Amino acid sequence: MEMEPIEVSSQQIILKKEDAKKSKALKRSLLLLNCAMLAIGNCAGPLLLRLYFVRGGKRIWFSSWLETGGWPIILFPFAALYLNRLRGRGDSDDGRRLFIMKPLVFIACAVIGTLTGLDDYFYAYGVARLPLSTASLIIASHLAFTAFFAFLLVRHRFTPYSINSVVLLTVASVVLGLHKNGDRPANESNKQYLVGFFMTLSAAALYGLVLPMVELTYKKANQAITYSLVMEMQMVISVFATLFCTVGMLFNKDFEVIPREAREYELGETKYYLVVVFSAISWQFFFLGAIGVIFYGSSLLAAVIITTVLPVTEILAVFFFQESFKAEKGVSLALSVWGFTSYFYGELRARKKSNQTPKPDIP
Numbered sequence: 001m002e003m004e005p006i007e008v009s010s011q012q013i014i015l016k017k018e019d020a021k022k023s024k025a026l027k028r029s030l031l032l033l034n035c036a037m038l039a040i041g042n043c044a045g046p047l048l049l050r051l052y053f054v055r056g057g058k059r060i061w062f063s064s065w066l067e068t069g070g071w072p073i074i075l076f077p078f079a080a081l082y083l084n085r086l087r088g089r090g091d092s093d094d095g096r097r098l099f100i101m102k103p104l105v106f107i108a109c110a111v112i113g114t115l116t117g118l119d120d121y122f123y124a125y126g127v128a129r130l131p132l133s134t135a136s137l138i139i140a141s142h143l144a145f146t147a148f149f150a151f152l153l154v155r156h157r158f159t160p161y162s163i164n165s166v167v168l169l170t171v172a173s174v175v176l177g178l179h180k181n182g183d184r185p186a187n188e189s190n191k192q193y194l195v196g197f198f199m200t201l202s203a204a205a206l207y208g209l210v211l212p213m214v215e216l217t218y219k220k221a222n223q224a225i226t227y228s229l230v231m232e233m234q235m236v237i238s239v240f241a242t243l244f245c246t247v248g249m250l251f252n253k254d255f256e257v258i259p260r261e262a263r264e265y266e267l268g269e270t271k272y273y274l275v276v277v278f279s280a281i282s283w284q285f286f287f288l289g290a291i292g293v294i295f296y297g298s299s300l301l302a303a304v305i306i307t308t309v310l311p312v313t314e315i316l317a318v319f320f321f322q323e324s325f326k327a328e329k330g331v332s333l334a335l336s337v338w339g340f341t342s343y344f345y346g347e348l349r350a351r352k353k354s355n356q357t358p359k360p361d362i363p
Helices: 009-054 060-069 071-088 104-130 133-141 140-156 161-177 192-219 226-250 252-266 267-297 299-321 327-356
Strands: none
Touching: 009 060, 009 071, 009 133, 009 267, 009 299, 060 104, 060 133, 060 226, 060 252, 060 327, 071 226, 071 267, 104 133, 104 161, 104 192, 104 226, 133 192, 133 327, 140 161, 140 192, 140 299, 140 327, 192 226, 192 267, 192 299, 192 327, 226 252, 226 267, 252 267, 299 327
């Protein structure tokens, strides 16, 4: 029995090309949307967190809890995606299941969530002790840590530009550490400043590990990576990070102190709760944007966007909180901008070279 050749009409080929273009355009639009969410969260979250401390807030565990405590917001897009699955694939098992995450992915997200909770505490401690402009400059070093861990975990290769970026960002952090006296807030000892400095640096290093771990989980998931799964992963990560910080709050008796702290807040009790609520919402923008950028791009792209937005946060911190911006901060900022510009330029060159490489004809 002879097989008849399958005829593919030119109209079918055109339709396939149009579908591919639409899919690529949709992916680019969603990537831009997640980049915008990441940028908004990365700018608003630190400002609101610093506002909490500047105006009388003192609970570090509570402020770290706020960074992931707004996770119930994810339930709204999660429900919308589930209903969309029911309409599109109602007869399949995946379409009817509320959660499509496999056990190994759940375990990986639980570990990442616990590390994220620890990172939240490190960062909140640093923001409580340091001016926000200084903390933001230190956090810029997380691009170097992300590049290093991405090389180890997901085999992103180093280039001369990325190595140059790592060196510059490291030097930028060292410059701030050596000039602590000119930047130390009033009524704070050198020891407290240094502890805040190293806690912020630890937060940068730990989040530099978390981003490639998320990308590695995508690669090792052994199941189709859809945005529904990405949303589930972010929810699990946030829940475990929140549980970690909740335990810290229980030991520190933060739940008992919050009502009194709200009454004594400089801006008033109502504005205290507004700062708390909007802080939780803005951090969810940050985390949802970060995990979306990793899904549609890479962990290094997420790190570049975070680092790119940091100068905006530093300028707003100087403007809103009247923080000093002395010579060492200017040098550190210049080195940071040079560092992530070098990295971004190197990535663009590598992508351009990859696109220009001739591809063999496949019959």
